[in-house]
Amino acid sequence: MRYLGPILALVLAQTAAAEVLVPTRTIRAKEIIGAEDLMLKSAEVPGSFTDPAEVIGQEARVALYAGRPIRYADIGPPAIVDRNDLVTLFFDNGPLVITTEGRALGRGAAGDVIRVMNLTSRTTVSGQIRPNGSIEVK
Incomplete structure (x- = not known):
């Protein structure tokens, strides 16, 4: 078995940059997210969406700010029952x-x-x- 010391450490230290979805504008809570509201950004953020198909048509549960990754807890299916209905x-x-x-x-x-x-x-x-x-x- 050969010693791979610094080479192996260098390979493990490098991580591939992934693309995450970010809003192109501030999206208020309760707004439905459209394709025009999204763009891909190079970043590695665990717990964030990478596929636009998973986000388009969903409702923002919290305010989503332009350029910040959209996390799984930030969106959900659109509400069909409102308070006082x-x-x-x-x-x-x-x-x-x-x-x-x-x-x-x-x-x-x-x-x-x-x-x-x-x-x-x-x-x-x-x-x-x-x-x-x-x-x-x-």
């Missing part, structure tokens, strides 16, 4: 199905769990948002 609440337990009207106390996308006030009983419950915008209470 009137929504249909569903409770489904086998043969028993109850529906009533509620008011959303938060905002979220399909699959998110939010708090909702049952307008009939004035009780606050938590439920998961369905793709059609109704809330499934468990």
Whole structure:
């Protein structure tokens, strides 16, 4: 076995620069991200997006500043329920199905769990948002 001392250290010290996605302008929270809002920048930032297809059409959860990498927690699917929206609440337990009207106390996308006030009983419950915008209470 040969000694590769300084050569091996030099190879390990070099890292390949990757490209990350950055906004071309400041994008406010709750804005939908379009293709014109993105560009690639040479940098290596763990936990950042590199593929525009994963970001286009998503909603900014926080303000995204021009030139700064977009991290995984910064974006998500667009919200379909906003705070104070009137929504249909569903409770489904086998043969028993109850529906009533509620008011959303938060905002979220399909699959998110939010708090909702049952307008009939004035009780606050938590439920998961369905793709059609109704809330499934468990």
